[in-house]
Amino acid sequence: MKRMGIAVLSALVVAVVAFPQQALYDVVIHDGMIVDGTGNPWYRADIGIAGGRIQKIGTIPASAGRKAINASGKAVSPGFIDLHTHSDIPVLVDGTAQSAVRQGVTLDVIGESASVAPLEGVVLEEFKREQKRQYNFDVDWTTVSGYVQRLEKQGVSINIAISVAPQQIKRAVIGYQNRPARAAEIVRMKKLVEQAMLEGAVGLSSAFNGGGYDNPEEMFEMAAVAAQYGGYYATHVGSEGYQLTEEIKKAIQVAEVTHIPIHIFHLKIRGKNLWGKAGPALAMIEEARSRGLEITANQYPYTAMQHPWSRLFPDWAVDGPRERIIELLSDPATREKIKKDPLFHQYVDEHGGFEGIVASRITNPKNKQLEGKTIAEVAKMRGDKDP
Ligand SMILES: [Zn+2]
Helix, strand or coil: CHHHHHHHHHHHHHHHHHCCCCCCEEEEEEEEEECCCCCCCCEEEEEEEECCEEEEEECCCHHHEEEEEECCCCEECCCEEECCCCCCCHHHHCCCCHHHHCCCEEEEEECCCCCCCCCCHHHHHHHHHHHHHHHCCCCCCCCHHHHHHHHHHHCCCCEEEEEECHHHHHHHHHCCCCCCCCHHHHHHHHHHHHHHHHCCCCEEEEECCCCCCCCHHHHHHHHHHHHHCCCEEEEECCCCCCCHHHHHHHHHHHHHHHCCCEEECCCCCCCHHHCCCCHHHHHHHHHHHHCCCCEEECCCCCCCCCCCHHHHCCHHHCCCCHHHHHHHHHCHHHHHHHHHCHHHHHHHHHCCHHHHCECCCCCCHHHHHHCCCEHHHHHHHCCCCCC
16 A cells, blocks of 8 residues: 555656646736625635636736736736626627626616517517617527527627516507406416526526516516516616615515515615615515515616606606607607606606706717706706796
């Protein structure tokens, strides 16, 4: 035994001497401050990577890696997951995804309020038209797997996880009709959720105006299917202002009924009058968690938000394809009706009021001079007393 041990040892010595240049690792990251993402405090160490995996964290000599990265004075951590990106089409327009990578993001979750699939009926037409208009981009898929194929064909620098929008699924089935879905339609909606999940979707992602969802049964039915396939339900609960507690209650109910994990997007309270009043909403979430429901939430670290103009108007005024909405909003009678709708005033207030809402991006060259101006300023420039 002893002799054999010596023989093995000497073979090893010979090997080391014979291949002094052979590196143990493809890459060694030296001397970084490691933040491992588990909540541990950071520590200083080297990381050896081979075959695309971390093989060692500790002290590694400089000669052990084919490539060395000096991370002295820098933090080294696992890639960040961005849960809320809207990069569905941008990653196809520019697969380098530099705006993600340069912030340390290695996984984008896509599909918020609208999703890359399923694309059917009026949804397909409008989706194609919008991507052409916004990005001069041609859509050539209708399903999750079709999108993935396109992504793989073009190449992308980061990982992508896809969620699908239940409201889009309903619209794909019933079109632009503001009514509850019928039994046969719900069956079809569930089928589309199932197909998306089978093709690799990670779950559902919804966005509501004030008050959250209108038809509980539809939400529960679709969420139950996603839950069955291990998915989660992420939601913009509503207008996050005057109706926040009602909206949180509805989100929690989805978890209660279907046992699906829920993630609440950018949990906050909008509307100056409501500042400081997020407490009850947080308490509801804590209470639901204490009952064993899986509910999480996030918030971004800045005080502004960005929305299309349509979010200022009640659902009845913006339910249709873009062209139709523009037509409706140009009609003086519709404008008068909007002004009389209390929801319009609620949404404006929740967005910061006429003094707080800024035209951040204007594509029409005719109106470019309004970029960066508040609605109140625009009204003044136009000599209009009524914003
Ligand atoms: Zn959002």
